[in-house]
Amino acid sequence: MVETTQLDKVDVVKAAGRIDGHTSPDLKEAFDGLLDQSRYKLVFDMSEIDFLSSSGVWVLLETQKRCRRRNRGDLVIASANDNIQKTLDLAGLVHFMKMYEDVDSAVGSF
Numbered sequence: 001m002v003e004t005t006q007l008d009k010v011d012v013v014k015a016a017g018r019i020d021g022h023t024s025p026d027l028k029e030a031f032d033g034l035l036d037q038s039r040y041k042l043v044f045d046m047s048e049i050d051f052l053s054s055s056g057v058w059v060l061l062e063t064q065k066r067c068r069r070r071n072r073g074d075l076v077i078a079s080a081n082d083n084i085q086k087t088l089d090l091a092g093l094v095h096f097m098k099m100y101e102d103v104d105s106a107v108g109s110f
Contacts, residue, residue, distance in 0.1 A: 002030040010041045010107045012078075016048035019056030027056065031063040031075075040066075040073025043106040047079035057091045064097060074098070078106035 005012045011034050015027055034042060044060065046052075064075040076098040080088065088094055100106035 002026050004030055004034065007107050008110075010043055010110050011039050012043045012045055012103055012107065014045040014048070018051040018053075019049055019059075020051065020053040021055045024053070024055040024059050028059045028063075031059065035063070035066050038072075041110045042067055042073065042075045043078050043100075043103060044075060045078050045103050045106075046081070046084055047103075049080070049084055052084055052087045054091070057087070057093065060093065060097070074110075076100060076106045076109060078103045 002013060002015045005014070013027075013030055013034070015023070017023070019027055031042065042063065060075065067073040067075045077088070078100045079102055080099060085094075085099070088097070088099070098109065100109060
């Protein structure tokens with residue numbers, strides 16, 4: 001299940017459990033829905049994510065690319081646990097995505 005919350009001009013997307021081939025389409029749909037509404041400042045709250053597959057990584061990369069197009073916004077990560085941070089590091093995302101300790105810091109970065 002994917003939840004979205006609006007804080008000021010930033011949208012926080014939160015999911016729980018596994019982001020894999022079965023659940024990544026739901027995450028993509030949530031992000032796409034926001035982008036279709038011209039909402040380009042996104043925080044992905046990963047505090048309850050315990051697994052991220054390559055399909056989830058692709059959703060994050062594709063969403064970030066769409067957010068950044070024409071300097072409209074960004075997708076940043078909040079509250080990723082150590083295992084998720086290792087996955088993001090192995091995928092090379094730590095060099096492309098900003099990561100924050102908590103949602104408040106991530107929202108404040110905009």
